[in-house]
Amino acid sequence: MDGLELPIVRPTTDRLGETLGMPAAKSPVDRRRGPTKFTVNIPESYPSQAVQTQQRAQNVQGKPSRWNTLEFKIYGVIFAIVVPIMIWVPIRLSQPSHPNFPFYRNRLSQGWLFGRQIDISDPQYRSFRGNIPSLLGLALAHLGSSRIFFNLVRPAxxxxxxxxxxxxxxxxxxxxxxxxxxxxxxxxxxxxxxxxxxxxxxxxxxxxxxxxxxxxxxxxxxxxxxxxxxxxxxxxxxxxxxxxxxxxxxxxxxxxxxxxxxxxxxxxxxxxxxxxxxxxxxxxxxxxxxxxxxxxxxxxxxxxxxxxxxxxxxxxxxxxxxxxxxxxxxxxxxxxxxxxxxxxxxxxxPPTTRNLLSYAFRFLSCLLTMEFVLHFMYVVAIKDTGSWGGDSPAELSMVGFWNLIVVWLKLLIPWRFFRLWALADGMDPPENMVRCMANNYSCNGFWRSWHRSYNLWVVRYIYVPLGGAKNVVLATLLVFTFVALWHDLSFRLLTWGWLVSLFILPELVASKMVPESKYCNTSWYRHIAALGAVLNVLMMMTANLVGFVIGVDGVRYLAQQLISSSGGLQFTLFSCACLFVAVQVMFEYRETEIRQGIQRRC
Structure with a gap:
């Protein structure tokens, strides 16, 4: 039920706001430059003029760029080596020549890229993907009817x-x-x-x-x-x-x-x-x-x-x-x-045609990314059939990681599809996914950027009425209990909700004991924060693997493989070192946003 129709079908002159003499609001200028263009534009990320003045007085303008320092050049080399390996491992596991391929091949379907099969065994995404033509038709019917109403019926x-x-x-x-x-x-x-x-x-x-x-x-x-x-x-x-x-x-x-x-x-x-x-x-x-x-x-x-x-x-x-x-x-x-x-x-x-085209391009890019992932990485089928016998700890970890990427994409794509339809109709709902799943190191920040509109709803109608920051532990526990049961009335998701509540506590305690406002200018704070962020990433991955991928038993098996052998322990330590580098890059990415006048709480 989505559409890529781009014309603005709600002229401002046809709306009650004009009748009341209220001028159309203007969106702030997009300040993103360079790599920050990859993160979707959120107007609320731009502080008001009064806040900017206060920040200048407090010298909150971001730190000097570290991108050209020796430290970050080393990080760049590590990225150039590790990221391709992370991509190659699941591709190698998905080859017909792999010993485990016969165990899940019946879950694959005929693809359309390079003669490869596609893994659309996830029923939620398969349903959406198969109904895209119907959704486009419905969107066109709605937008066309809306245009007729505002251009013909309303004037008469x-x-x-x-x-x-x-x-x-x-x-x-x-x-x-x-x-x-x-x-x-x-x-x-x-x-x-x-x-x-x-x-x-x-x-x-x-x-x-x-x-x-x-x-x-x-x-x-x-x-x-x-x-x-x-x-x-x-x-x-x-x-x-x-x-x-x-x-x-x-x-x-x-x-x-x-x-x-x-x-x-x-x-x-x-x-x-x-x-x-x-x-x-x-x-x-x-x-x-x-x-x-x-x-x-x-x-x-x-x-x-x-x-x-x-x-x-x-x-x-x-x-x-x-x-x-x-x-x-x-x-x-x-x-x-x-x-x-x-x-x-x-x-x-109503958004400009340029903004609509830009958002449509962003949506199509995400859709094609998902298609490439599903054509070359059969991680969903491997996960569903448990076809990981003989796989190394590194291979098991990549199956789990790329399953989380698939979960992120299968939610991101429909949400952007429906939001694009709403934008074409002149309605501007909140963006649901602000950052890539792999660009998160804070538990609190992750939930602000993942299903963002739901987070805003929960904060307004549950978290704040329960006391908010004044009653943070109880409010957080009740919030995630509600979130879990709202998703599905199952013990598995209830476990996920309680795990998330538990995993948020260390970050809250650490932020109170070592506040950024007090120690951010010290030479050691960034590195200590990165170590804590590595633990956050591991805990968030664990919680989401439990809730949305392999469940409690699957996570237990994965943990056993990672800590029960010397090879597993070595890989775990290597992974933590790589995550430390990734978190440092995430920190600097956000500093770049701050230097551009963009402030996000995620």
Whole structure:
């Protein structure tokens, strides 16, 4: 359900923002130069003028470049040797001449590159890849309908709002996708709206001090998620035999409840944003929400749009349906809050054609990278069949590492596909993947850059209301427990969530004991920080191998191979040395961004 259609289909003059006299917001100038161009542009990474002035006063302008020093020239030589080896090892394991090839060859499919087979045994990516033509068709239908609405219908009938068009198209969309199951989706949405209305009215009776309304919003949506899983999407025939015929029309995506977790986040966002707007009952961190006169000001940045409440009469059922079922983001996101979505409906910031083409090129580059990886590295099939008998510790480690790369790419590609569709429609959702998976050394930074829109959602609606930094251990544990169960109601992912919570603690303790603000100018701090970062990388890889690749038993086997022999121990030490070099390069890459006026917290 994505598209590469590039025209801007939401002219600013057709939108409510222009009617209110609110000028279209301008995106900051892209400051990335040289290698930093490889990292996707995030406007929020540019500090405001006031912050820049303060930073200049505090001399926070980045350190002198180290790229041309002897130390980093040595690192460059190491990179030139080690990275090709990391690529060659899984390619060699994927050759038909390898002894283990017969054990997984039946999982391979006919490819299209250089006469090689392709490993599309991962069902999630295989489904997306196979449906790209259908997704493009749906995107073109949506963008074409949107253009017709704004260019023909809206001028003739100015009282017909964009949300009315979206509601009509959305209902048609889910009817095509889910067939008669669309009724279930709409019933749940209507139920959420009723709960949100009751929550705000009950808060009004208590002067905005009670938390029963918030509890009701969360309880309703969590109950729906568990019920969806337990009843496997429900069956009309289970309600009444007279309705059994409706189960025969399930649509293109019969398992609607599998995709509903993303919808649940939007329902909670609507309920919480409505609650805070109606009661002015702020979260613990008052920066999470502020009210404004919508006729006088339009928030221009993502952070402002999220924090700024709309007029209370904007939190309607029609706007909820338009937001919850918005076609480009319905299936997989990225996730937008209700406030952000509604402000952009009011006052859009359509991207330039150059930016759209640039993002389309970035998406296609990622897609082709994935195709090359799957044609030359059959690591998913090797992992799924356990075809690693006789492999060395180095080979086992590369199978695990490249499986993580595949996980990263299989998520990155659909998210950028759907975001590109949204951008073509004049909507700017958050970028989900800011950095490459292999360009992370901080646990906290990793989760800020991996599924970023989800991280922003979790921080706003869970982490901060639970106390945030004032209650960091408990808040982190509850956050990752929710994240794990939201992904899948399984013990494996619950284990992953608890491991992540545990692995974040050493970084938090170290940052308190040896704060960067105090020791960053010392000669030893960078190297000590790099040693700690190596441990972080190893722990993050372990947690994600457990949660998304080989599970607890697989990680246990891998660990045994790495520490049970002298060869395994030697490889482990060599790997740590290579990671130390990689982390130093990551540090300097971020210093380069700071020197260009780019500041990311990841």
């Amino acid at each position: 009938y100015p009282n017909v709002s964009p949300t009315t068009f979206l509601c009509i198209f959305n209902v048609i969309l889910i009817a095509v996708l889910h067939g008669t199951n669309a009724i279930k989706v709409l019933v749940i949405i209507f139920g959420n709206y009723a709960v949100a209305r009751w929550a705000t009215s009950s808060a009004g009776m208590t002067g905005g001090q009670g938390k029963i309304g918030i509890a009701a919003i969360w309880a309703y949506n969590i109950a729906v998620i568990f019920a969806n899983d337990y009843f496997e999407g429900y069956r009309f025939g289970a309600v009444s035999s007279a309705l059994e015929f409706m189960d025969r029309y399930p649509g293109l995506l019969p398992r609607w409840h599998v995709h509903f977790n993303m919808t649940m986040l939007r329902l909670i966002s609507f309920g919480m944003d409505r609650y805070w707007a109606t009661t002015a009952s702020l979260p613990e961190d008052t920066s999470q929400m502020k009210t404004t006169d919508a006729t006088k000001i339009s928030p221009s940045t993502h952070k402002e749009r999220v924090r700024t409440s709309l007029p209370q009469n904007e939190y309607t059922l029609k706007n909820l349906v338009a937001y919850t079922l918005y076609p480009p983001l319905y299936i997989a996101g990225p996730i937008m809050t209700f406030n952000d979505f509604s402000w952009q409906i009011r006052n859009p910031i």
